[in-house]
Amino acid sequence: MTTAKSSKVPTSRLARFGSLASLASRVAGGMLAEGARQLAQGQKPALQQVLLTPANAKRVTQQLAHMRGAAMKLGQLLSMDAGDLLPPALSGILAQLRAHGSPMLPAQLAAVLKQEWGADWQRQFSHFSFAPLAAASIGQVHAANHDNGRPLAVKIQYPGISTSIDSDVDNVATLLRISGLLPQGLAIDPLLAEAKQQLHQEADYLQEARYLQRYQQLLAADQRFLLPELYPELSSRHILTMGFVDGVALDELSRQPQTLRDGVMSDLFELLFLEIFSFRLVQTDPNFANYRYNLATNQLVLLDFGACRDYSPTVSDGYRQLFRGLLQQDQSIQLQALQQIGYFGTDIVPAQQQAVLDLVSLAAEPLQQAVYDFAASDLAPRMRDAGLQLSTRLRYWHTPPVDALFLHRKMAGLFLLAKQLQAKVSVRALLEPFL
Template sequence: MTDPRPPRSRTAAVPQGRARRLLHFGRAVGELAAGAAAEGLSRLARGQMPQVSRMVLTPGNARRLATRLSQLRGAAMKFGQLMSMDGHGVLPPQFTELLGGLRDRAHVMPASQLAEVLEREYGVGWHRRFRSFSFEPIAAASIGQVHRAVTHDGRELALKIQYPGVRESIDSDVSNLALLAKTPGLVPSGLDPAPLFERVRRVLHQETDYVAEARALTEYRERLGADELFVVPEVDAEHSTASILATSFQPGEAIDRLAEPGVPQAHRDRIAHALCRLVVREIFELRLVQTDPNFANYLYDAKTQRVALLDFGATQTVSLQRVEHLRALGRAMRDQDHDAMSRAARRAGFIAESDPPEQARQVVDLILMIGEPLAQDRLFDFAASELFKRSFEAGRDQYFGSGFSHAPPPDLVFLQRKMVGVFMLCTRLKARVNLARLFGEQL
């Protein structure tokens, strides 16, 4: 039987169709403009000369934008997630923090729309295939929400159910995001958001292919094998469809809860060390990387002290040639060798032969700065270090100064995204990890 209790989460039907979704984007622009105007008047009343960026990037506008993107879901919400994760140093801290709520908390479908999706995928009388089904989702993200179900033979499942129309709306949503980005003060002057929009478009097309994700999850599970700390769910093919991915249910809570007071430093360090070691294994041994570093994709089970790895929609393979490129980059970082780094960066594609010498030198300097922890055989204190801030500022100065002649290869962008996300999680946990030894094992 099904669980008749109404959802306790915020509910909103997923807007379907280009016109309806465009209307929501237009409302988002209007709400930002109205909020900016109110902030400007408030500042004038206090005798302050308002700046456009400060009028737009306010906590009130962040709440309004997060709510609107959460209602839209799809590419719009993915954009907000990337802003919250990649906006360090560009967006005000409060703005980034409020948008951060989009990482694992979307509006959820009302029960009527959810039932329509289930009937479309499983057929009339879909509920009879389960002993129980909870209408209250256990998670809701940009392209789907997750529900708990129990089969008649007692298997506990997590059903990731894709929002209706999300797959078909990706391209038009990305185009509509350009409208939102034109809001004065939302995007820093001189920053071209087009590459970010294209990145969102490609990621969404991959992540909405649940059949491909099921294959990637199964392959990752096989390559990882039995692990002392990490557990990977198992695909349940019987209850999976093109729009529903069924896997074994994994208990736990978001891993960043370990940052709460009372969790021993040694325990946080152990988990962070394991997460960093997993990234190293993914790249150099498994050659299969789950590239979405969303904190909600790691569930910590306090009872077993194990971490469940979730969401394999953005899984990427790593070629043997790319592994060798990364090893060369790692060795140059470890040795802080400028000449070796220049050669490795050219082979990897960070630098082209046509790049101006000064620009190439700045790229090499930036990569060596990022690799400083690999040259120090000691615990790297993520909470105390200013390395991320320094490297971001150096990259931003170069971007707005001499610029970059070309973007790095797409596969390296995704690998970088994964490593930065894991390091951000380690920072959130206030952890200490000897990165030199971890990476050194593979260099």
């Protein structure tokens, strides 16, 4: 159950813009105070030093978390997708948003339930808990019991979120741009457009319900995975009602035997390869909270399907060719595959292209060993250093195609989870049957 303090979600566009304007003024005030302090000490203040003070970092994090929705989600996306290109302090601010969310006030929640289900909505339940189990960027989850006694998980969207997506994304992007914190050459417009599209999709709970049903069909014969039952009669565009599925958070598995942790990560990597090559449908959100583990049935619980993405045969086959080239350590095959995926811009120079190939080869390190020990790996900082060198020394700010960008987020999330669980996985053996 979440212990975050409740607060009212600002619903109107004017109120949400006012929240960002208030944030900008308070950050500016903090900048002036820090600049004056440094001048008094005989120091020449630098922009990033006066902007990214601990107090300002707290202001940004709290305000975006208070707004929820696109404001919070864009911070999450930037922290995942451009984290290596941003100043460390800003990356730290945005990364906190991946775990922070405050629930709406009970009165606001009651108004949402009445609007969606009618004045007598409680007749459909033998119990409904107003204390949320979890709160995130788009909505919060509540435990309930159907009038037939079955336990339910009810996902309720924050009011006004779906109608504020475009303006929120534009306003937060403007705030980041005028702050001078984003690199001059970093083209974030494709990312912003994709953020809007993804957020509109995630805010449509009927779309998420359809993705849940597709995964239920695709994994019906695979007993390793457990998915919640959908209750369509209690679902709408802003409420998603599912059967409650018991399980522990995956990070709690760190106390379980090595074989169990290895098995969980092996199943997740194999599921990713199924998604890319067989389903051509990928759940792209790497948040650990989207998975749980049922210790009684030894099944992986898959919970969230809002960030699903369909992949074309061209992109799917491009990744198949890319992995083949990586296993064979043949950069000519890798280059052709990356071009098929749409990775390179027309303005790339040979040195930049080679650096990208080297970065991709580095990322494939888990494929080059029979069993990869994620606990002992220092691949993440080496990838960060290589990415920084590509963007700074070679001045390559090219944003990857959005299909690749979201898929790489999922891969990076699995890597981080495997490291947290100290898993040892034969990634190559899991991949080879799909090639």
